[in-house]
Amino acid sequence: MNKYKTIDLFAGIGGIRLGFEAYGCETVFASEWDKAAQDMYEANFGVRPFGDINDIAPEDIPDHDILLAGFPCQPFSIAGKGLGFADTRGTLFFNIEAILDVKKPQAFLLENVKRLTTHDNGQTFAVILEKLKNLGYTVYHKVFNSLDFGLPQKRERIYIVGFRESIHFRFPQPPGYYKPLKEILQPDIEVPKNYYISTELREKRFSSVKGVPPFPSIWHENIGGNISALPYSCALRAGGSYNYLVVNGERRLTDREMLRLQGFPDSFKINIPYSQSRKVAGNSVSVPVIQAIAGEMMNSLQNKKDVVKEPVQLTLFEPQNEYTRSKAIVR
Secondary structure (H helix, E strand, C coil), rough: CCCCCCCCCHHHHHCCHHHHHCCCEEEEEECCCCHHHHHHHHHHHHHCEEEHHHHHHHHCCCCCEEEEECCCCHCCCCCCCCCCHCCCCHHHHHHHHHHHHHHHEEEEEEEEEHHHCEEEEEEEEHHHHHHHHHHHCEEEEEEEEEEEEEECEEEEEEEEEEECECCCCCCCCCEEEEECCCCCCCCCCHHHHHHCCCCHHHHHHHHHHHCCCCCEECCCCCCCCCCEECCCCCCCCCCCCCCEEEEECEEEEEHHHHHHHCCCCCCCCCCCCCHHHHHHHHCCCCHHHHHHHHHHHHHHHCCCCEECCCCCCCCCCCCCHHHHHHHCCCC
């Protein structure tokens, strides 16, 4: 298999990089503006990411085969204000567009929240797809839930894959299961006392939880204040309150547990405060999903089968009117 060169934009703590390095890819450039994420990235990969992507011209980014980017999701998130391109973070997609235009890599993978596909009645996503296709890329996209890839975390994300050549690509088939929480959660004896919530909060949650909680479980408090106890975690959020997710109604998730919920190995170093670990874990990607997509991208790049185009069939026997004369009807 060829050794592809990748760039890691909006890199976070390197979850997308991990998924592609599993197939021997070499990262030649990384960019991430958040200082805490830079610290953890450097501790684990031995290189500190470049800062603000706005501070480097596309021409100065190293040549690469695959562009990787988990571009900021807050402008499109349900938990955010949903401003989309009206949010300055939303316009960072156009940095990706400029780099693709100048560097012309063989392929790319972009990741964002599911709501990107429906934001502004689908117009935002339509703009993104149009711009990628206008650059000459064959584009594929699909929403996946991390629950279906072995992780006990309900996390739905849109993945957009593109190839400079018109080649066939098939998204991976999810295994369709998740490992039990007991394989993710640390034994209570290992968890410091300061992770446990106050007696008042604990009593409030036990009085509000719906049904009989499974054990173990992660209790989720939604925006409306309703409590649900589930045998998996709801999506980690960078901006979630300290009590947004509570293990068995008693304590907060540890930083190691949060990384496990995203599929990071226990060998991944944690060198930042807990408050920052919560943030970077919530902003990260689910590594097993990325790795599965990366494997299919490697197959497509190696085999380069042409896209199979469906033949256009004209309806010959319907009455001709202005509508049918102006549009080919595909069966």
